[in-house]
Amino acid sequence: MTLSPTTLFPSVGIGLLSRILLLFSLLISSLLTPALAHAQAEEQEVRAAVNGLYRALSDQDATAFSTYLMPQGFTEFNPDWPGVRRLDMKVFKSIFESGAKIDLSVAELQVHLISAGNAVTTGYRVGTITPPGGVAIKSRLALTMIWAKHLVQWKLQHVHLSEEKSDQ
Numbered sequence: 001m002t003l004s005p006t007t008l009f010p011s012v013g014i015g016l017l018s019r020i021l022l023l024f025s026l027l028i029s030s031l032l033t034p035a036l037a038h039a040q041a042e043e044q045e046v047r048a049a050v051n052g053l054y055r056a057l058s059d060q061d062a063t064a065f066s067t068y069l070m071p072q073g074f075t076e077f078n079p080d081w082p083g084v085r086r087l088d089m090k091v092f093k094s095i096f097e098s099g100a101k102i103d104l105s106v107a108e109l110q111v112h113l114i115s116a117g118n119a120v121t122t123g124y125r126v127g128t129i130t131p132p133g134g135v136a137i138k139s140r141l142a143l144t145m146i147w148a149k150h151l152v153q154w155k156l157q158h159v160h161l162s163e164e165k166s167d168q
Contacts, residue, residue, distance in 0.1 A: 043111045046119045046147055049154035054105050058127070060096040062089065068156050076159040079141070099132035106143060117149035125161060140164065 049068055056064035066089050073088030095102075104127035112120045125143040128136040146158040 039113055042113055042119070042149075045149075046111045046113070046121060046154055047109060049147060049156075050106055050109060050111075050121050050123075050145065053156060054125075057092075058103050058105070060102065062093055062096055065089070065092060067153060070150070070155050070157075074156045074158055076161070078159075078161045079163050101128075101130040101136070103127045104129070104139070119147045119154070121145045121147065124164075 053065065053068040055061075056068070069089060071088075073086055073091070075084050075086050077084050104125055106121075106123045107126045109121060109123040112122070114120055122142075122144050125139065125141045128138055130136040141161040142164055144160040145156060147154045148157050149155070
């Protein structure tokens with residue numbers, strides 16, 4: 001026996017069944033479209049937060065930079081130091097006042113929405129850091145960031161930087 005709409009629903013004509021399926025498809029589509037639009041808007045907000053954070057860091061704009069941090073700051077794993085450190089505005093104000101020059105951005109940025117108000121971003125932190133009175137140090141580190149939305153603003157929770165493996 002072959003399964004077809006008419007064998008499954010013998011009392012319903014094929015025209016009526018087609019209309020029911022079309023209406024069902026339109027209903028599902030109308031329910032999914034707002035959710036998809038909301039996810040796309042959140043993805044753009046996270047992308048803007050990542051780029052805004054690094055723009056404020058490079059501009060050494062403490063006011064703008066602080067909008068992306070919770071009062072307690074965030075944790076960071078960096079291959080340049082042992083363990084995980086907590087970085088807050090006190091640390092960044094000290095860096096900004098030190099005379100160091102920072103020119104960093106994120107390349108190949110990808111945003112992964114985990115759940116409502118939670119996202120993970122990946123990419124590469126690229127650019128230079130120049131210590132006070134020193135020579136610019138080029139940097140390209142693999143980057144993972146965890147973000148959470150608090151009220152209407154995306155806040156950085158954690159950064160993980162790691163060196164790229166060379167293909168030798």
